[in-house]
Amino acid sequence: MPGSCQILYEDNHLLGIVKPVNIPVQEDATGDADLLTLLKEDVKRRYDKPGNVYMGLVHRLDRPVGGAMVFAKTSKAASRLSESVRSRSFRKVYLTVVHGRLPAQNGRLRNILLKNAKTNTVTVVREGTPGGKEAILDYTVLGFTEGFSLVKVDLLTGRSHQIRVQLAHAGCPLYGDQKYGASVNKPGQQIALWSSLVGFPHPVTKQEVELISLPPRQYPWDLWSEELQERALR
Template identity: 40%
Template sequence: MDIIFEDDSILVCYKPAGVATQTKSIGEKDMVSEINNYLASKNEKPTAHVVHRLDQPVEGVMVFAKTSEAANKLTKQITDHTFRKKYYAVISRESFPDEGELVDYLVKDNRTNLSKVVKESDPRAKKAILRYRAVDHWDDKKLLDIDLFTGRHHQIRIQLASRTAPIVGDVKYGGISTGHNLALCSYHIGFNHPVTGERMGFDIKPKGADFADSKVAG
């Protein structure tokens, strides 16, 4: 466990790419079971509560609640948009504009577990908003710093892919195969502590191979 912060209410940690947030697959490691095993080893109740998720191939910083009360308060912050999430993504389209706001309407296909952009009039559509700016360039790669304002299924992945700028390694959405997990990292989360109300922020540096030549690599 790569633990960044812990107290009686919350646990903030790094999730490696390739590890699920939570899974029902027997024998497959996930973050919830790892945290519960860690808590049990300290003679604490193994009651990790999922507040937000990261896709299995995505690395990043996450917060888990240790009580249901803390989980409810953190979840409310996500609903109220006071829970902040920032990502780094590597794309291989040099001509992609260096900054902008992307607004789309998305639908998740439960059969394929993929999302797609649809018209606003689609009754199933959910609004998706992010802002980004390019913060590094190398070879034919561009590193985007992304502020995520809504947490839709595969949101960053499909919003970039729909503009012919898929994330490097994201073969599900047309990205080039690198043999690594996709080059997407949740590098910052910010929220109010569920008990004290103190504003907290946590940052990590990407460890993924496709970030290695960037200025933000860990």
């Protein structure tokens, strides 16, 4: 698999994998190898398929973020998964390490976000701002140590850079995030944001599918036990 990319789930309709960090999901201006192309090539090779391989992108992760992702292997599966995303029956749960403490152990953050396509940055704006989009997430603080909090995030909307912007706006920028937490992070640090659970009704069988991936056992993730992180996803 590309970049030691682990397969979490595969059938005729779906491919669930662990996205490696620092690989773009799809082709971007850098021209670097992208996950979508690598997965198509891998499926073509593994199944000895002639011609072009279909691989549908139904959700995205920022380039520096790793973890569970699902791709559609047919256009029908892609259409049904996209509908699950729209109807919010597609569940996205992240683990992240942030600086400081959030105001409560459990809470909901709701903001209006505005993206600047030229600078590829997102800011929190006032309600009614033209182009602003509602962003909602629920969070649970799982632990606090050495000035950092381990936080579980249930993403209820899928806005660009949403978790990074909303938590930074709440006073708790993500560990390693140079874009929204440059004042408290050092260049070269890997952002501590991981797609830990993706859940959805199977596009054909309708049975619930859950893809689970835990962050790597390295700093700052290893400040907390793997058991605690795993338990939080159940």
